[in-house]
Amino acid sequence: MGRPRNPLLDRERITSTALRLVDTQGEFSVPQIARTLGVQTASVYHHVDGRDGIVELLRERVCDAIDGETLGLEPWDAAMEAWARSYRSAFAAHPRVIPLLMTSPVRAPKVLAQYEHAVGRLLDAGFALPDVMPVIIALENLVLGSALDLAAPETMWELADETATPRLARALGAIPEGRADQAFELALTGYLAHVRTLLDVS
Missing domain, CATH: 1.10.357.10 (Tetracycline Repressor, domain 2)
Structure with a gap:
């Protein structure tokens, strides 16, 4: 199979998903983000520096x-x-x-x-x-x-x-x-x- 034209995962999608989770429930987890995006948890870690990295992406997005x-x-x-x-x-x-x-x-x-x-x-x-x-x-x-x-x-x-x-x-x-x-x-x-x-x- 060829690669999808649009990547399934990138930092923007991770940030948007994390922010939606926080807006809804006040918290997020990396496995939750992965499940929401339909990918493996390990795949998320390829794009961000763990939970702390996602928090900083959220800070950038809001700011x-x-x-x-x-x-x-x-x-x-x-x-x-x-x-x-x-x-x-x-x-x-x-x-x-x-x-x-x-x-x-x-x-x-x-x-x-x-x-x-x-x-x-x-x-x-x-x-x-x-x-x-x-x-x-x-x-x-x-x-x-x-x-x-x-x-x-x-x-x-x-x-x-x-x-x-x-x-x-x-x-x-x-x-x-x-x-x-x-x-x-x-x-x-x-x-x-x-x-x-x-x-x-x-």
Whole structure:
């Protein structure tokens, strides 16, 4: 038999399959990917560096949706705000991948290049070197937490007896529509206000 015109397996298909599995069940395994694609597990390992390699492919795929051009905006705080919004949007599309990526070291060259850009942007703005990574990590904590919040149930607090927690019940009843977006805006505004003070003392 001749070889098929289209290969049965490549890194793109492996990544797409892994992402579908994670979106559906919050996890993946190499044997699951192989079964889904109709190939032997060993065949998958010919294309990727094991499970860790697939995680990095997932990181690249999700981060491809982040608009790195936002980091070139002026002034620097407008750049960080736009980057945060794009970052949140990219991960909000695949919230169940967040735990996988946040518990694995970042190795993907394309993703590291975006961090390099962010670091350079902050240094060029005048931030002290020891402040740069905390500023970036804090932004990530804010963004990824918000991306998870967007995927959360609309009702996160279930009160069996409102009389036991009357103030909480009133506060929950006053939550406006779009609570995740409002909370994100509040957190982002506070984050940027504090980060500006770091620049003032640098």
